[in-house]
Every structure is written in structure tokens, then in C-alpha cells.
Amino acid sequence: MDNEQQHIGGMTSYEEARGWIEGLVSFGVRPGLDRMRIMMERLGHPERRLRFIHVAGTNGKGSVCAYLTEVLVRGGYDTGTYTSPYITKFTNRFRYNGQDIEEETLLRLANELRPLVEEIAETEHGSPTMFEVSTALAILYFARVTYPDYVVWETGLGGRLDVTNIVTPVISIITNVGHDHMDVLGDSITDIAREKAGIIKPGVPVVSTVENEEALAVIREAARKSKSTLYQLGEQFEETAIEATESGQSFGFKGPFRTMSRLSLTMAGAHQRKNAAAAVMALEALRQYNALLVEDEQLLEGLRSAQWPGRLEMVRREPRLLLDGAHNPEGAESLAAALRELHGGERIHVMIGMLGNKNHRGVLRHILPIADTLVVTQPAFRKALPAEELADVARELARELGVSPEIIAEPRWPDALERLERAASGGGLPVVTGTLYLIADVRASVLGLPDSEKGW
Numbered sequence: 001m002d003n004e005q006q007h008i009g010g011m012t013s014y015e016e017a018r019g020w021i022e023g024l025v026s027f028g029v030r031p032g033l034d035r036m037r038i039m040m041e042r043l044g045h046p047e048r049r050l051r052f053i054h055v056a057g058t059n060g061k062g063s064v065c066a067y068l069t070e071v072l073v074r075g076g077y078d079t080g081t082y083t084s085p086y087i088t089k090f091t092n093r094f095r096y097n098g099q100d101i102e103e104e105t106l107l108r109l110a111n112e113l114r115p116l117v118e119e120i121a122e123t124e125h126g127s128p129t130m131f132e133v134s135t136a137l138a139i140l141y142f143a144r145v146t147y148p149d150y151v152v153w154e155t156g157l158g159g160r161l162d163v164t165n166i167v168t169p170v171i172s173i174i175t176n177v178g179h180d181h182m183d184v185l186g187d188s189i190t191d192i193a194r195e196k197a198g199i200i201k202p203g204v205p206v207v208s209t210v211e212n213e214e215a216l217a218v219i220r221e222a223a224r225k226s227k228s229t230l231y232q233l234g235e236q237f238e239e240t241a242i243e244a245t246e247s248g249q250s251f252g253f254k255g256p257f258r259t260m261s262r263l264s265l266t267m268a269g270a271h272q273r274k275n276a277a278a279a280v281m282a283l284e285a286l287r288q289y290n291a292l293l294v295e296d297e298q299l300l301e302g303l304r305s306a307q308w309p310g311r312l313e314m315v316r317r318e319p320r321l322l323l324d325g326a327h328n329p330e331g332a333e334s335l336a337a338a339l340r341e342l343h344g345g346e347r348i349h350v351m352i353g354m355l356g357n358k359n360h361r362g363v364l365r366h367i368l369p370i371a372d373t374l375v376v377t378q379p380a381f382r383k384a385l386p387a388e389e390l391a392d393v394a395r396e397l398a399r400e401l402g403v404s405p406e407i408i409a410e411p412r413w414p415d416a417l418e419r420l421e422r423a424a425s426g427g428g429l430p431v432v433t434g435t436l437y438l439i440a441d442v443r444a445s446v447l448g449l450p451d452s453e454k455g456w
Contacts, residue, residue, distance in 0.1 A: 010111035014103035017110035018090045021137070024130040031161035035120055035128045039136045040166060042116055046143030052151045052167045053282060056159040056196045057175025059331050060209070060275045063267060063308045064175055065152045067279035071302030072150055073097050075294035080148035082138040082164075084131070084156055087309050087440045088449060094138050096146040109140050131156050135163045160198020170290055171282050172199045172206040175275060177215035178330035189214050197222035205289060207281045209233040209274045231256070231281050239277035241270065246314070246342050253277055255284050264304045268312045269338035276303055310439040312338055315446050319421070320429060323443055325436040327354065329362030335433060336366040347428030349373040351420040353413060353438040356385045360393050367433065368398050371405040373423040377416035379438035387411040413438060414445070
């Protein structure tokens, strides 16, 4: 589309296109695939031309996507990656060989989609949502602009009714099932597992690192019904820790096809070994089913170089500052375990901010016992839980748990960060956690990045 055409009826800048797509957030999250199916049909089913690796789970999806992308790119495969939420810029969500979509390309594709979106909005189906339009844009980017060999494809919420489930992948991965987005996915672990298992397709192999027995029963049954081969952590494959330090860790991998004695990661935490093992098992299965060719050295280098911003990220070393977007109980449990493992002898000072619709008590139950100081703030984002409200929950829960960290409420996050750094100046590790919207702002501030566009 040339500039003249864009001026006649279309958007003329990246900012305008992003504003239009993000403006659709007012239509909320509406699980279901009807609007997505209509868009794909009208666009000539571009999703059918692509090979997807579909990744679902409560925690760990982004890290698994990072491992897969790094290994595939090093193996010489052109690789698309679609993830959410984004932590710095809207274009982070759409990547090709590790590079963001160009603003001009995003503008052109948004202009192509807009008339279709507005047409559907006039029907009984209502307007496509922000996530639906982003997902359609990702499919167009990969199917019509970049033509990757593989697309690493992260679900938004759940799986069964998630709009990313419009695709049939070459392999599915389910990282874990925990207590998050229960307002959308259901009240029980079984309900949530049923949603995640919805990405399992007939005959398509599935890799799982799910540990909860109830959830695992659901995954097993879904795989059996679909006649899909299930590769389950602890059964068909396993990982064994070798060593862990602040700067990295290593583990052994044993799978049905071969054993690898030592794989290294830069990302910290026992949960990252499981995430990496899931990625390795998926690549091993693709080697069997799809004749994927990745040299061992490329696999080793890809795993070692994978990074995922805001997940146990030592964003500054002098003085230290650790960021981790633990916004649900399972994430907080992994963070607490990693801090005990790597910083067990140190004082820990934590700053936290959360959105209103999260399981605050479940998160704080893991954070309070490891914190010497807890600075409670609120993210600069809609649906933020007021700092005083979260601090009250923390005080009440601290009494229940019999722990007594110093709890400080500081609504403005820049002031809260100052309080955190002051607390840590006397010794100990400062940690910022909670919603990724808070992590995004703190990260941009510390690294001197432009204001982050953060969003879902």
C-alpha cells in the first residue's frame, strides 16, 4: 500500500495503528473462535500455510518460546515468534528471527485488517477484540511477509477457546497448570487444565511439564482421545540438576530418543530447567516426526543464549536489582524457591505491585516468608490494585503466617523503588515483582529505555 492510499482512507503512522488495535481492548476478553474463523476465511486461510509450535500453560510459556526460537534460529530455520504480553514495545509480540516486526509493515497490515474488523463489528458477532486482531495480524505477517519455516506460537489465555487455537500445530506444549485467570478459565485446576488441553489436536504430539496430578489426568485423557503421543516430564523425559549459580545453571536431559549429559542455561531458577527440558523434548520429537535438523552445538548455544526479560532478570549488577514478573501463586512459588537456592544467606527486600483481579493472598503467601522488607506499590496501569489495599492484605497474612517483614505502602512506583533501594543499601538483594506492567516500567527506567508501551 503506498502512502497516498494510506492517506485516503487508512491510518498513516505506526502510533495510529497501535492506538487502533489497543483501543479494541474495550471489547474485553471474549473466549471463542467465531470472529477469528470469519477473519481467516475472508483472508483466504493464511494460517494453513504455516507450521506452528503451540505453547500453553499458566507459567513458563514465554521462556519456552525463547528457548525454541533461539535454537531454531541457530539451526538455520527462519522462525516466527508470537508472544504476549509485551514488556517494552507493541512490536515485541511479532518477531522474525529474533527481530521485531517493522513499524511500516505493522501499519500496512493493520490497514489491511481494519475494514474487515469494522465489517464484522456490524454483525451479530460484534467487534473482534484487541487480541484477536493482534493474532490475525501475526498470521498475516508470517504467512504473507516473512514465510518462516516454523512459528513459535504462544497462547493468550487458556487454550481451548483461545484465539491462537485457530491453528493446527506440528507439536503442542503445555508447561504447567496453575491458579491464574480463573475469572475467565474456571474455578478449579481441573477446569483450567481442560482449557489448556484444548490445544491438543488429533494425532499431533504433545509435550507436558504439568505436575499437578488432577491436571495431568485431564491432559492424559485429552491426548488419549486425540490419539496424540504424550511426552510427559518425569515419565517419557526427565531433567536432572547439575549446578546452579547466580549467573547460570546446568542440567542433564534424558529422553526417549537420546540422553544429553550437560545443557547450560543463563536463566535462573529450577523452573527454567523444566521449561528448557520442554523445549528440548519438543525439538527431539520434531527431529523424529518432521526431520528437524539441529546440530548439538546449535542446541547448546541456543539454550545458553536464551533470555526472557523480566523473569529472574538481574537488570543491574552495581548496585544489584532483580526483576521477576511473578503475578500468580505458582510464579511466586518459583521466585521464592529460586531466591532461597541462589540467595539463601542474604536479606531479601521486595517491591510488589499487582492488578486487582489476581490472587493476591496466594502470591503473598510465598513472598512474605522470604522478605525482610516489603514495599507495596501500584502499577501505572488500569485495573491496578491500590497500594494500601494490597498492604492491608499483606499485613493480615503476615500475622497469620507468623512472619514480620517491614511492610511499607508507597503508591507511586518511582518512590517505591527509591524506598526499596534505600532498604537494600544496608545489605541484601532488592527484588521487584508482581504484574509485568510494573516490571516493564521499572525495567525501562533502570535501563534508560524510552517509556515502555507495555500492554497485553
